[in-house]
Amino acid sequence: MPTFHASTSGALTAPCHDGTLVDFRTLVLRYCVATHALTRGRSIARPDLQDAVADIIEGLPMNDTNNPNVQGYTLIRSPEALRERYPLSQQAVDRIQSYRDTVKRILGGDDHRLLVVVGPCSLHDTEAALDYAKRLAALSAAVSDTLFIVMRAYFEKPRTTVGWKGLINDPHMDGSFAVEEGLEKARSLLVELSELGLPLATEALDPIATQYIQDCISWTAIGARTTESQTHREMASGLPSPIGFKNGTDGGFTVAINALQAISHAHSYLNIAPNGQVAIVRSNGNCGHIVLRGGNGKPNYDAESVAAAEQALAKASMPADLMVDCSHANSSKDPANQPVVLEDVVKQIEQGNRSIMGVMIESNINWGAQPLTCDLSALEYGVSITDGCIDWSTTEKCLYDMADRLKGILPARQRHA
Ligand SMILES: O=C[C@H](O)[C@H](O)COP(=O)(O)O
Ligand SMILES: C=C(OP(=O)(O)O)C(=O)O
Numbered sequence: 001m002p003t004f005h006a007s008t009s010g011a012l013t014a015p016c017h018d019g020t021l022v023d024f025r026t027l028v029l030r031y032c033v034a035t036h037a038l039t040r041g042r043s044i045a046r047p048d049l050q051d052a053v054a055d056i057i058e059g060l061p062m063n064d065t066n067n068p069n070v071q072g073y074t075l076i077r078s079p080e081a082l083r084e085r086y087p088l089s090q091q092a093v094d095r096i097q098s099y100r101d102t103v104k105r106i107l108g109g110d111d112h113r114l115l116v117v118v119g120p121c122s123l124h125d126t127e128a129a130l131d132y133a134k135r136l137a138a139l140s141a142a143v144s145d146t147l148f149i150v151m152r153a154y155f156e157k158p159r160t161t162v163g164w165k166g167l168i169n170d171p172h173m174d175g176s177f178a179v180e181e182g183l184e185k186a187r188s189l190l191v192e193l194s195e196l197g198l199p200l201a202t203e204a205l206d207p208i209a210t211q212y213i214q215d216c217i218s219w220t221a222i223g224a225r226t227t228e229s230q231t232h233r234e235m236a237s238g239l240p241s242p243i244g245f246k247n248g249t250d251g252g253f254t255v256a257i258n259a260l261q262a263i264s265h266a267h268s269y270l271n272i273a274p275n276g277q278v279a280i281v282r283s284n285g286n287c288g289h290i291v292l293r294g295g296n297g298k299p300n301y302d303a304e305s306v307a308a309a310e311q312a313l314a315k316a317s318m319p320a321d322l323m324v325d326c327s328h329a330n331s332s333k334d335p336a337n338q339p340v341v342l343e344d345v346v347k348q349i350e351q352g353n354r355s356i357m358g359v360m361i362e363s364n365i366n367w368g369a370q371p372l373t374c375d376l377s378a379l380e381y382g383v384s385i386t387d388g389c390i391d392w393s394t395t396e397k398c399l400y401d402m403a404d405r406l407k408g409i410l411p412a413r414q415r416h417a
Pocket of ligand 1: 157328
């Protein structure tokens with residue numbers, strides 16, 4: 001790794017990628033010229049930029065007290081630059097705005113439909129994701145009087161300990177962590193999915209990554225492992241779509257209810273501006289609801305748990321808006337249990353429940369999950385590489401059945417008295 005040396009004149013110099021000795025100011029200048037060209041949309045040879053960046057970053061001494069545990073930094077393009085490269089059409093922008101408004105109307109009880117967040121646990125194969133989305137778009141149109149369907153487009157996976165952290169973090173799924181490529185893959189796929197006319201949901205995990213993709217998203221989850229995190233609550237208060245806070249991994253509602261209260265306020269926090277510069281963000285505050293996903297080895301989708309969640313929300317003077325996650329601890333991570341949970345939820349609504357405004361289902365083209373192995377060509381098409389999912393035919397059956405049974409009930413339901 002090259003390091004900078006002070007010459008007798010005091011100038012910092014370092015050996016460049018091509019072996020020549022270059023001073024620090026020249027390297028910074030090369031980098032600025034390259035990024036300026038990029039942000040202005042001019043094409044520049046990618047290696048020029050990479051070399052300029054690598055020369056600067058690798059030249060910076062890392063053995064200071066601030067960074068003893070950091071191997072290095074790789075600068076990447078700004079959110080603005082990626083958005084310019086993969087823009088949404090005006091039609092998609094208008095649709096996304098109307099999808100977000102629909103989610104808010106469902107929360108307020110002004111749209112009687114049930115919000116259904118359904119799709120793969122994580123997306124790892126672009127072709128399979130588009131295949132799934134096309135099927136879901138057709139199904140969604142057929143049940144749109146009763147269900148408002150939003151596709152799970154999850155690119156970030158929070159891990160209990162370690163494991164593949166999703167397409168953004170490791171797009172080649174081989175531990176090479178090409179995060180910039182991951183952001184590019186995620187954004188280009190989100191744009192393609194958005195153009196199909198399907199509302200999209202994701203989990204917002206990395207506060208910086210959100211800046212690259214959130215314009216495509218109509219409903220956002222904050223996961224069970226981060227619902228209690230102040231950083232995630234601050235970020236959520238500034239995100240453009242309504243938020244579903246999962247209950248904590250212990251199965252309790254309190255941290256999710258506290259999170260809802262936190263995001264209803266404006267916050268000031270550190271993140272990056274669209275041009276990639278570190279900035280203080282001043283948010284307006286946001287709205288959302290809790291998601292019951294079970295925990296601590298126990299489910300919490302049953303009528304008794306739902307009533308307890310309603311009481312906890314009432315005690316906190318929060319509206320009774322609940323989504324039930326049919327997967328995760330509610331299914332003991334066995335996809336075969338998801339239809340069982342869904343059946344229970346539909347029965348609760350048939351029997352007069354007014355607080356359940358949505359469900360979440362982990363579904364894919366094919367059943368179950370497969371381990372991520374070194375030989376990627378051995379992966380089965382349309383099968384999750386994270387949590388197990390129900391397959392497409394089960395998904396169709398579940399959603400058509402639910403729409404059929406709730407068709408006459410939801411329009412008459414007074415969600416908020
Ligand atoms: O939804 C996915 C998983 O439940 C979540 O990422 C945690 O997975 P893990 O417990 O296998 O790490
Ligand atoms: C990780 C997820 O859920 P949870 O945070 O509930 O574990 C998920 O929905 O993908």
